Amino acid sequence: MKLLVTGGAGYIGSHAVQRLVRDGHEVTVVDSLVTGHRAAVDPSATLHELDLRDTPALTELMLATQPDAVLHFAALSIVGESVQQPLRYWDNNVGGAISLLSAMAAGGVERLIFSSTCSTYGEPERMPIREDAPQAPINTYGRTKLAVEGLIQDHAAARPGFSYAMLRYFNVAGCDRSGRLGEDHRPETHLVPIVLQAAAGLRDGVAIFGTDYDTPDGTCVRDYLHVDDLVAAHVCALERLRPGRGDALNLGVGRGYSVRELLAVAKRVTGVDFPVTEAPRRSGDVPVLYADPSRALVRLGWAPECSDLETILSSAWRWHQAHPEGYA
Numbered sequence: 001m002k003l004l005v006t007g008g009a010g011y012i013g014s015h016a017v018q019r020l021v022r023d024g025h026e027v028t029v030v031d032s033l034v035t036g037h038r039a040a041v042d043p044s045a046t047l048h049e050l051d052l053r054d055t056p057a058l059t060e061l062m063l064a065t066q067p068d069a070v071l072h073f074a075a076l077s078i079v080g081e082s083v084q085q086p087l088r089y090w091d092n093n094v095g096g097a098i099s100l101l102s103a104m105a106a107g108g109v110e111r112l113i114f115s116s117t118c119s120t121y122g123e124p125e126r127m128p129i130r131e132d133a134p135q136a137p138i139n140t141y142g143r144t145k146l147a148v149e150g151l152i153q154d155h156a157a158a159r160p161g162f163s164y165a166m167l168r169y170f171n172v173a174g175c176d177r178s179g180r181l182g183e184d185h186r187p188e189t190h191l192v193p194i195v196l197q198a199a200a201g202l203r204d205g206v207a208i209f210g211t212d213y214d215t216p217d218g219t220c221v222r223d224y225l226h227v228d229d230l231v232a233a234h235v236c237a238l239e240r241l242r243p244g245r246g247d248a249l250n251l252g253v254g255r256g257y258s259v260r261e262l263l264a265v266a267k268r269v270t271g272v273d274f275p276v277t278e279a280p281r282r283s284g285d286v287p288v289l290y291a292d293p294s295r296a297l298v299r300l301g302w303a304p305e306c307s308d309l310e311t312i313l314s315s316a317w318r319w320h321q322a323h324p325e326g327y328a
């Protein structure tokens with residue numbers, strides 16, 4: 001297939017591009033490179049350095065490349081930053097999606113895979129989280145992603161042949177097991193890369209944000225999914241798009257691990273007893289989040305294969321050791 005991938009220079013997008021190229025697809029990447037890395041883009045893909053909000057340029061590209069489907073990863077995704085800079089997040093994430101759908105409509109492109117998030121559920125009352133749980137995000141990032149879900153549904157309702165999958169990611173982590181791609185956010189806020197930077201001696205240690213939550217060990221519980229498993233789910237979703245049909249699917253393993261549990265595995269995997277301190281809660285953090293992934297298991301015929309914490313951490317550790325400066 002001919003595929004257009006937005007955000008293909010980012011952490012998750014670059015892993016997807018590599019897999020799609022290896023599967024024999026012809027891949028065009030659109031990325032502004034504001035947070036993405038040129039070096040992360042598979043050399044077999046064609047990179048266009050472009051802001052999604054540049055609708056005329058995007059439309060021109062859509063008409064020129066005529067993709068069979070679009071995978072839309074590009075977004076700003078740091079929760080704390082989103083609360084500080086709401087206009088930037090709404091403009092980039094929602095404005096970018098409006099522009100993308102306009103360009104797709106102009107080019108007659110009717111198939112879309114969208115990167116959504118468990119952040120759209122806010123603080124759910126019940127665990128595990130099913131797709132029909134109320135969506136009440138508690139931060140700007142989650143609200144922009146929920147707005148794009150609504151936008152896609154409205155767009156699809158007006159176009160009978162349109163098909164889409166909105167994939168609600170839980171905590172994506174780990175690195176490509178072939179060792180070429182990694183996770184390099186600036187600034188880094190995610191637990192796994194922070195822990196490995198501490199193990200590598202690039203940070204003084206790890207601060208646990210909150211040890212007084214109502215959880216078994218007082219720290220937050222999350223559902224960690226290996227990025228290779230996440231990408232595999234996209235491949236399944238792409239194969240199952242059908243005209244006039246749309247779906248929303250949780251992507252997680254269906255079980256949660258606490259911050260302390262993850263730190264213990266990280267110390268074992270790295271062999272480094274890095275310092276750990278206890279810090280106040282980080283604002284916007286939800287105590288417990290884990291998926292009920294059964295809809296994805298059934299409808300996609302997908303199942304996580306490498307999302308145990310050991311594989312997540314050892315794959316990421318290999319990349320961090322080989323790339324102490326990230327992609328720089």
Ligand code: UFG
Pocket residue numbers: 077078079117118119169170171189190191192194206207208209210220221222259282285289
């Ligand atoms: N944490 C620490 N210390 C750190 C970093 C994180 O204790 O230095 C804790 C957090 O407080 C949280 C857990 O580790 O309890 C995981 O934090 P991450 O920042 O790695 O990820 P989040 O759970 O905040 O992820 C959320 C959503 C994702 C979304 C992401 C956006 O679950 O869907 O924010 O960055 F994509």
